[in-house]
Amino acid sequence: MKIEILFPEVCNLYAELQNIEYLRRCDPSIEIIHTDLKSRPAFLDGGIKLVYVGTTTEKGQELVIESLKPYRDEILKAIEDGQFMLLTGNASEMFGKTIKCEDGNDIEGLGILPTYAVRDMMHRYNTLWIGQYHFDDGSKEDVVGFKSQFTQCCFEEGAGYDDEYKPLFVAERGEGLHPGIKEEGIRWHNLYMTYLLGPLFIVNPLFTHTFLEQIGAENTEIAYKEASMRSFLKRCKEFREPDRGFTY
Amino acid sequence: MSLRFIAALWLAKLSIPVLKITGHNGTDYPGSLAIRICPDFFQKIGKPETIIGVTGTNGKTTCANMLCDAFEAAGKKVLCNRYGSNIDTGLSTCLLKGATLTGKAKFDTAVLEIDERSAVKVFPTITPKYMCVTNLFRDSIMRNGHPDYIAGILDANIPPETKLILNGDDLISGRIALSNERAYYGIEKQPTDVTECENLLNDMRICPICGSKLIYDYRRYHHIGKAHCSKCDFKSPEYDYSGHDIDTEKNTIMIRDKDGDFEYHISNDSMFNIYNTCLVVALFRELGYKGEELGKIMESVKIPDTRFNVQKSGSISVVTQLAKDKNALAVSRATDYVRKMPGHKKMFLLISCYKDERHWSENTCWLYDCDFEMMNDPLMDQLIVTGPRAPDFYMRLLFAGIPEEKIFYELDERKAAAEFDLKKDDTVYIFCGIDAFDLVDDCRKIILKRAEDEGL
Ligand SMILES: [Zn+2]
Numbered sequence: 113m114k115i116e117i118l119f120p121e122v123c124n125l126y127a128e129l130q131n132i133e134y135l136r137r138c139d140p141s142i143e144i145i146h147t148d149l150k151s152r153p154a155f156l157d158g159g160i161k162l163v164y165v166g167t168t169t170e171k172g173q174e175l176v177i178e179s180l181k182p183y184r185d186e187i188l189k190a191i192e193d194g195q196f197m198l199l200t201g202n203a204s205e206m207f208g209k210t211i212k213c214e215d216g217n218d219i220e221g222l223g224i225l226p227t228y229a230v231r232d233m234m235h236r237y238n239t240l241w242i243g244q245y246h247f248d249d250g251s252k253e254d255v256v257g258f259k260s261q262f263t264q265c266c267f268e269e270g271a272g273y274d275d276e277y278k279p280l281f282v283a284e285r286g287e288g289l290h291p292g293i294k295e296e297g298i299r300w301h302n303l304y305m306t307y308l309l310g311p312l313f314i315v316n317p318l319f320t321h322t323f324l325e326q327i328g329a330e331n332t333e334i335a336y337k338e339a340s341m342r343s344f345l346k347r348c349k350e351f352r353e354p355d356r357g358f359t360y
Numbered sequence: 361m362s363l364r365f366i367a368a369l370w371l372a373k374l375s376i377p378v379l380k381i382t383g384h385n386g387t388d389y390p391g392s393l394a395i396r397i398c399p400d401f402f403q404k405i406g407k408p409e410t411i412i413g414v415t416g417t418n419g420k421t422t423c424a425n426m427l428c429d430a431f432e433a434a435g436k437k438v439l440c441n442r443y444g445s446n447i448d449t450g451l452s453t454c455l456l457k458g459a460t461l462t463g464k465a466k467f468d469t470a471v472l473e474i475d476e477r478s479a480v481k482v483f484p485t486i487t488p489k490y491m492c493v494t495n496l497f498r499d500s501i502m503r504n505g506h507p508d509y510i511a512g513i514l515d516a517n518i519p520p521e522t523k524l525i526l527n528g529d530d531l532i533s534g535r536i537a538l539s540n541e542r543a544y545y546g547i548e549k550q551p552t553d554v555t556e557c558e559n560l561l562n563d564m565r566i567c568p569i570c571g572s573k574l575i576y577d578y579r580r581y582h583h584i585g586k587a588h589c590s591k592c593d594f595k596s597p598e599y600d601y602s603g604h605d606i607d608t609e610k611n612t613i614m615i616r617d618k619d620g621d622f623e624y625h626i627s628n629d630s631m632f633n634i635y636n637t638c639l640v641v642a643l644f645r646e647l648g649y650k651g652e653e654l655g656k657i658m659e660s661v662k663i664p665d666t667r668f669n670v671q672k673s674g675s676i677s678v679v680t681q682l683a684k685d686k687n688a689l690a691v692s693r694a695t696d697y698v699r700k701m702p703g704h705k706k707m708f709l710l711i712s713c714y715k716d717e718r719h720w721s722e723n724t725c726w727l728y729d730c731d732f733e734m735m736n737d738p739l740m741d742q743l744i745v746t747g748p749r750a751p752d753f754y755m756r757l758l759f760a761g762i763p764e765e766k767i768f769y770e771l772d773e774r775k776a777a778a779e780f781d782l783k784k785d786d787t788v789y790i791f792c793g794i795d796a797f798d799l800v801d802d803c804r805k806i807i808l809k810r811a812e813d814e815g816l
Contacts, residue, residue: 121565121573125498125506127728130759137759149571169508175571233509234480238502240721258723260501262509309501309725314755336758343751350721 128166137335167201204305226271241286242351257308368398391452406465416494424473439470479517496533497689545638547603553578601642622651676811685793688729712747715795732760746776777806
């Protein structure tokens, strides 16, 4: 199975690329392909199971949009045809409609997701996060993570969570996609997006297993299972302690 | 002079001896008191005519101290914020200490360490004649975001009339405030340099002009080195102060500038500190000090080697290695240093962000930006993970490929110190942040005592 990392030269903040390295540790048959800003994404020509984009800088976001703009319609079609894609941290903002900036120089995104982001560079939003992933049969599993960002993401007017745009996770403690809601991230076709950092897979062995199953990995047993579960369970417990500060 | 300002100044000045008596020396209290009484105190207080600012992610305190020492050695009294903090309240404290009872500056020169994120608050009021920047790296994710963000803050706030003294080997900090006058210091190619990055942190991979891949002619570590674009004609700047021929036996470096090539003393051989020496030399040469004269001044500039401190008992050495929590760069520099040390070693990790632990929980992303892979080394015999974040460190070390049997796991730090495998001739490196000195001290004592008790 091939996983394509888009733009590792800029989308690499907060150790995000280790997410994909962890998937490969779980399933060593995974082959990782790196595509740079000057190249055509490989997944557009087929043969890629998962496309990954991680957090980048504000300048990086503009470079990514510029790089992907010529392929915008092809990307949209690939997603509608079921291409697996994972966007973590601020990566989804490039796929939304706009990134609104304080100085009024808003950045036009790819317009693939019906969302926009609002940047506030003077206020960094930091929070712990605990919630759940909901399975179709109604069962749930815990998910933990961190948010550390300058932006908040919202649905465009007229759009919102529905049967097509489902929340990826639901918060138990901490806010969802933006303060005031509990739904975190979006799952749309096979596109998964979330602001949770950690790196997400490394701090979430349960969800990593679920995700590996969903993308049809050969081996879905998680790597360093015991160690990863121990750290995960401790974090779940900590994040539920009522006197632990949560947002700052 | 408004009455309010004078009241603020006098009360703040009065608070200094009171704080001294109560053992609260070196706090920001006088400055914040003054600002509380007179909100524009920072603007109104008299400032030395020549202000030299020092900022950057790593090494700004060391550089500011070196600059003060150098001025002292040159026989010039300058104002320094050596013992205060580097944000607006700390700077106010420093300035009021350096002011007369009417609020006029007593010094004509000040060396001020300035926190890179405080630029927004500091620069509208202070216009440094020179701004020295050590480097910009990733720092705490929660406070600093990423280096490009910090570069943006400096860019937007450094006054246009300030001349910059910049690290020509750092393409992040080296490109701030591009329209300002500037001088670059740097260190020419070294035998230990590489071209491909050996570190996880590598934040300057593409050309800032055209976005194509950057090719490194030489790379010291992370993004520090000399690079050029694979497509356009962009390249690292030429050095105005070019360090070369580092002699670690004689403890000297040659630094070439437009007037010639001069020899300067370096007081320790870590590359980070040699860069600091280059910064100090560049600034003093800019101020007009002659090469030979400066050579003499630099001889008395000592760099306190805070990187480590060694204590011995029998055949056991315990090395305390400062590695700031949440700062992947600091820890990676430490792992790189330890891996290059000869002999068998053990690593005792006390970087659990104890300060955060009480009310908060640390964002652990940084652990995966840190070069723990460098500790996956045949000479690294055992790694002790302990403290509240031990499960995370355990997981991280496995991820780094370190065999399970080499990792000693114990949540209680003192118990860990008492129980890990200590053998004759062991060197134990304690990696610690700055928020757990008591704990570090206890653990070190336990290990040294074991050496004695167990006859090692
Ligand atoms: Zn270029």
